[in-house]
Amino acid sequence: MHNKNKLVTLVLTFLFIESAYSTSMSSGSVDRSVIPTQSTLSQYNAKQLVANKTRSISAVKKHVPVESTQTVATRKNTAAIKQLSATASKRSTQTTHASAVVRQEPKKMKLARLEPANTGIQVLAADTVSIRNRLRRIARQRNQYRAAEKALILGKRIEYGLLISKLKDYPLYPYLVSKDYSSRLKSLSHTKLKSFLKLHGTTIPGVRLRFSWVRLLARQQRWNKIIAIYRPTTSRQQRCLYNKALYKTNKKRQAFSNMKKVWLTHRRLPAACKFIIARWHASGRLTAPLVWSRVELMLAKKRSRNILTLKQFLPSSKRHWLITWHNIQRRPIKIANKKLLSSKLPIARRILAYGLKRLARSQPQDAALFWRRNVKKNTFNAYQAAQINRQIGMTYAYRGKYESLKWLSKVPEKYASDKLKAWRVRVALAHKKWPKVLFWINKLKSKDYKSFRWTYWRARALEATGKKAQAHKLFQRVAKDRSFEGFLAADRIRVPYSFQSRTLHYTKSQLLLTESKPGILRAREFYFLGSIRAARREWYYTIRKFKELDLRRAAVIAHRWHWHDRAILTLGKSRYRDDLRVRFPLKHKSMVTKRSKDLQIEPAWAMAVIRRESAFQVSARSGVGARGLMQLMPRTARYVARKLKIKMRTAHLKRPALNIRLGVSYLKYQLDRFSGHPVLATAAYNAGPHRVTKWLKQRGPRAADIWVETIPYHETREYTRNIMAYIAIYERRMGLKLNRLKHRLKPISVRAIANTGINF
Numbered sequence: 001m002h003n004k005n006k007l008v009t010l011v012l013t014f015l016f017i018e019s020a021y022s023t024s025m026s027s028g029s030v031d032r033s034v035i036p037t038q039s040t041l042s043q044y045n046a047k048q049l050v051a052n053k054t055r056s057i058s059a060v061k062k063h064v065p066v067e068s069t070q071t072v073a074t075r076k077n078t079a080a081i082k083q084l085s086a087t088a089s090k091r092s093t094q095t096t097h098a099s100a101v102v103r104q105e106p107k108k109m110k111l112a113r114l115e116p117a118n119t120g121i122q123v124l125a126a127d128t129v130s131i132r133n134r135l136r137r138i139a140r141q142r143n144q145y146r147a148a149e150k151a152l153i154l155g156k157r158i159e160y161g162l163l164i165s166k167l168k169d170y171p172l173y174p175y176l177v178s179k180d181y182s183s184r185l186k187s188l189s190h191t192k193l194k195s196f197l198k199l200h201g202t203t204i205p206g207v208r209l210r211f212s213w214v215r216l217l218a219r220q221q222r223w224n225k226i227i228a229i230y231r232p233t234t235s236r237q238q239r240c241l242y243n244k245a246l247y248k249t250n251k252k253r254q255a256f257s258n259m260k261k262v263w264l265t266h267r268r269l270p271a272a273c274k275f276i277i278a279r280w281h282a283s284g285r286l287t288a289p290l291v292w293s294r295v296e297l298m299l300a301k302k303r304s305r306n307i308l309t310l311k312q313f314l315p316s317s318k319r320h321w322l323i324t325w326h327n328i329q330r331r332p333i334k335i336a337n338k339k340l341l342s343s344k345l346p347i348a349r350r351i352l353a354y355g356l357k358r359l360a361r362s363q364p365q366d367a368a369l370f371w372r373r374n375v376k377k378n379t380f381n382a383y384q385a386a387q388i389n390r391q392i393g394m395t396y397a398y399r400g401k402y403e404s405l406k407w408l409s410k411v412p413e414k415y416a417s418d419k420l421k422a423w424r425v426r427v428a429l430a431h432k433k434w435p436k437v438l439f440w441i442n443k444l445k446s447k448d449y450k451s452f453r454w455t456y457w458r459a460r461a462l463e464a465t466g467k468k469a470q471a472h473k474l475f476q477r478v479a480k481d482r483s484f485e486g487f488l489a490a491d492r493i494r495v496p497y498s499f500q501s502r503t504l505h506y507t508k509s510q511l512l513l514t515e516s517k518p519g520i521l522r523a524r525e526f527y528f529l530g531s532i533r534a535a536r537r538e539w540y541y542t543i544r545k546f547k548e549l550d551l552r553r554a555a556v557i558a559h560r561w562h563w564h565d566r567a568i569l570t571l572g573k574s575r576y577r578d579d580l581r582v583r584f585p586l587k588h589k590s591m592v593t594k595r596s597k598d599l600q601i602e603p604a605w606a607m608a609v610i611r612r613e614s615a616f617q618v619s620a621r622s623g624v625g626a627r628g629l630m631q632l633m634p635r636t637a638r639y640v641a642r643k644l645k646i647k648m649r650t651a652h653l654k655r656p657a658l659n660i661r662l663g664v665s666y667l668k669y670q671l672d673r674f675s676g677h678p679v680l681a682t683a684a685y686n687a688g689p690h691r692v693t694k695w696l697k698q699r700g701p702r703a704a705d706i707w708v709e710t711i712p713y714h715e716t717r718e719y720t721r722n723i724m725a726y727i728a729i730y731e732r733r734m735g736l737k738l739n740r741l742k743h744r745l746k747p748i749s750v751r752a753i754a755n756t757g758i759n760f
Helices: 002-027 038-061 069-092 096-104 125-154 157-164 173-183 190-200 204-219 223-229 236-248 252-263 271-282 288-300 304-313 319-330 338-342 346-362 364-373 382-398 404-409 418-430 434-441 452-464 468-478 484-493 508-515 518-529 532-543 548-560 564-573 589-599 603-613 634-644 650-654 656-673 678-687 689-699 704-709 714-733
Strands: 112-114 121-123
Touching: 125 157, 125 173, 125 508, 125 518, 157 173, 173 190, 173 204, 190 204, 190 223, 204 223, 204 236, 204 532, 223 236, 236 252, 236 271, 252 271, 252 288, 288 304, 288 319, 288 346, 304 319, 319 346, 338 346, 346 364, 346 382, 364 382, 382 404, 382 418, 404 418, 418 434, 418 452, 418 704, 434 452, 452 468, 452 484, 468 484, 484 714, 508 518, 508 548, 518 532, 532 548, 532 564, 548 564, 589 603, 589 656, 603 656, 603 678, 603 714, 634 650, 634 656, 650 656, 656 678, 678 689, 678 704, 678 714, 704 714
Parallel strands: none
Antiparallel strands: 112 121
């Protein structure tokens, strides 16, 4: 270790001298004051070791695992040697531009120092001060950014030019420049565009500017230029323009080979693709099998409206099959077509298999009868037959029919999806066939078999079959998990709930290291400027490439900004789940508590619904139009508002106070409708009371945990499980008395349908 310290000292000396020499060459004189002495470097190393030891002791107090002082010092020195060697190599090849940067800050030296084993890299105090100073400067630049943006919109070029020159180090500078360049692309020199894209090409504004430039070049028919500036993208329009450019420059084979991935989509292709698709089709490479594959993709995603537009790419002799397919999609009963049944062509088999599966979704009895009487099994391949059996069985399973197991059992294991395997277990559970439950759990994948979820059900089955000792051991294992099944297992064996709450602790310097990343800075500025949508987009774009340590830090940073939805999302992408402070924030606690107590429902329940519905994002809007903190549909919100004699507009659902008032009232209505059963009320809040009523009639009386696990809708099933677990977590977070899950999960029966006069 002594030799390594000597080597570090030598490398540090070399870098200081090299830096001073570079500075002196630019200024004409040598400043010897910047060259460190041997004693200075020894003092620096000694301070490093003392600081590491202090941090290690502090980490132990916080129950954080750390390495020994000697191990940390050794690892630190090894990392420092590697980094300093790389720095020396980099400096030896610096350009004139880089030298100019050194001239501006000759006395600054940025060295990395190791954190304790659990936290990664920590910057020196000089770097921390530098970052903090930059953040203060950024805060002062916000008003200048607003003024520059306004000047650009109003066309005040001189004012904009003066302002933009002061914002070159501002995080949102690329957005302003991209907006400016996009507005005058035709007159802008290619050199300026290339320079901008070289620096900012991978940022959101850079990607947008490149797209605009590609479209302009396509209009100008500058195909070689498009090939030169194109970068791989998910944009089908850009990909088509690039392939068109390849075609126009006599690289047809490459263009046509690229088109297969563009073609196979359920979405409508942009107009820019027409040219290259027409040439691809004319070349004979756009074959009928490719057309049929795209038809299947479109039908699977319920985009059947556009499938007839693909008729032009089929030979005239095959177009009638596309029309037949479209008709069967609209009316599945039309599979009773003699021509279709008698044909031995592969496409006829595909259409017939699709029709049978579609018929099975709504009329499984008719599909099963048709499958037995009218179809010769040897005309289908093994996969098609498995898919038909699967669909008939799944529809029966959703309806609570035990005969579904007969159909699901016919599916060979190699064609059985994870979803199908889970439903075999659920059907056996619904009918309390405990030996079958154990049999089908054993058929699950190893990962699922060992999961806490299915371990709980294995324990339930063992308990029901008299093997209580084995069941108790499994319940003990599951009870250590913070989840719906974990809490249920704890209730079974009467032990305390395991919340496993461990807060992430980082120093200000550690958080500054992540906060100073360019993408996080851009998201931060948009957030503090009030451009929340742009902030969310930039944040998501940035954290995609984050590793575990940065994800955890970014989550803590967002939490400190009170940007709770991003904090929850970011920590959810990491492998760490135990910081309940970040994952279950207490925003709007007082408002929720007041409204809940007024209506005599549990405040923790309302908080759990907000956490699951919107993650505390006030402007949240779902794909079906639900809005606000408690994700109310506008129609439902208006109905509840009328009951409460409140005047409102849809836009008002973004207001936390109104959304919470209406959402809590709606929860209360569902609770009253289903005789005070929180499980049924929770499922009704998500799926609608009419569906819950239908499921109750189909299934009859059963234990509440079995009822939850056999909810037909995946979204509602997971939603109900999560809400029930979140209630217990929020009771702990809010300092409320813990009401164990078994008290909420009373047995469910058809009698739970009460007060049907309430109609939503």
